[in-house]
Amino acid sequence: MRLLVLGGTSWLGGTVADLARRRGHEVTCLARGFSGAVPGQVRHVVADRWQDGAYDGVADSDWDAVLDLTWQPELARSALSALATRAAHWILVSSCSVYADHGTPGHDESAAVVDGWTGRGEAPIEEYGAAKVSCETASRDAVQADRLLIARAGLIAGYGDTSDRFGYWPARFATESHGAVLVPPLDGPVQVVDVADLARWLVLCAESRTAGTVDAVGEPHVFRDVLEACVTATGNGSPIVESSDPWLQEREVSPWMGPESLPLWLPRPDYAGLMARSNTAATASGLTTRPLGDTVDDSLRWEVELGLHRARKAGLSPERERSLVAALGGPATE
Known part of the structure; x- marks a missing residue:
C-alpha cells in the first residue's frame, strides 16, 4: 500500500x-x-x-x-x-x-x-x-x-503524549513526596484511546478501505480504574483525597486541561457524556484496545523520560494541591 x-x-x-x-x-x-x-x-x-x-x-x-x-x-x-x-x-x-x-x-x-x-x-x-x-x-x-x-x-493517551491530560496522573502517583493526592469523583467517567491502538486501527482501515463515520473511542471506565492502575504501576501508598464536582467548581479548579487544572475531571451533568460515548461502531470496524493498565504503564515510561518534575501544560501545582487537600480536611502534607 x-x-x-x-x-x-x-x-x-x-x-x-x-x-x-x-x-x-x-x-x-x-x-x-x-x-x-x-x-x-x-x-x-x-x-x-x-x-x-x-x-x-x-x-x-x-x-x-x-x-x-x-x-x-x-x-x-x-x-x-x-x-x-x-x-x-x-x-x-x-x-x-x-x-x-x-x-x-x-x-x-x-x-x-x-x-x-x-x-x-x-x-x-x-x-x-x-x-x-x-x-x-x-x-x-x-x-x-x-x-x-x-x-x-476521543481523548488519545499513551507513550508520546505532550498534552499532560492523561500523563499527569501516572506522573503524580510516581511523586510520593508531594503527599496526599487530590482526585476527582471516583465514579466520574473516563474514556481514552491508546495512541498505539488508534494508529493500528487507522492503518487497518486504510488497508481494508473502511468507510463511514466512526467514533474512535476506547472502553468506558471510571476514574477509580485510573487510580488503581496508577497505584499498581507506581506502588504509591500516598493517601487519596476524593473531591466532588460542586466542591471543585466552587473553588474554581479548572477541569480537563490547562494550568492549575485537574486533568480527566469533567463536571457533571454538563459533561457526563464527553468520555462516555458508544464504541460499538469502532469495535465492529476492528478497533481493539489494550488494558487500561498498559496505557498507564506506557504513559509513565514517557513521563519518566520527560522528567516527572518538569513544568506542565495541565495539572495542579504541588502548592495548589496541598491547599485544596487542606481545605477538604485531608491529611497534612509535607
Missing part, C-alpha cells in the same frame, strides 16, 4: 507512519517538520500547507490511502483539491469535540454536531470542534462516501 500521511512528524501521525512502515507499506509524510522528524525509512516531503504549491511534491502520484490529521478547514480543503482524485481511500482524523451535546452518556455517531466554522484563514483553538466539522464537510463534498472514513477520535 502507498500511504500518504498529511502530517507525520508529531504524535499520532508519526505513530501511524511508523506502524504502516513496519507492516511493509510505502509511507510518505508531507509536513513542515516543526514538530520533529518522520520515523526512519519513511519519506519526508517538506512542505508548508499554508503556502501555494504545498502539494506539488505528491500531487502527481496515485495513493492507495491519504490520511489527513488537520483541524484547519482551509488546509483540509486545499489537500482535497490537490489530492482527492489521486487517492483510492481518504481518512480524516476528526474528533468527538464535534458533537453538540456532551452531557448524555452512550451517544453514538448519529448524534447532532455543532455548526461548522465559517471564518477565513486560520481557525482559533476556541473553534476546534466547529473547525473539525468544517473539515468533515469538505471531505464529504470532495470524496465519495464509499472511499471516505471520518474517524472521530
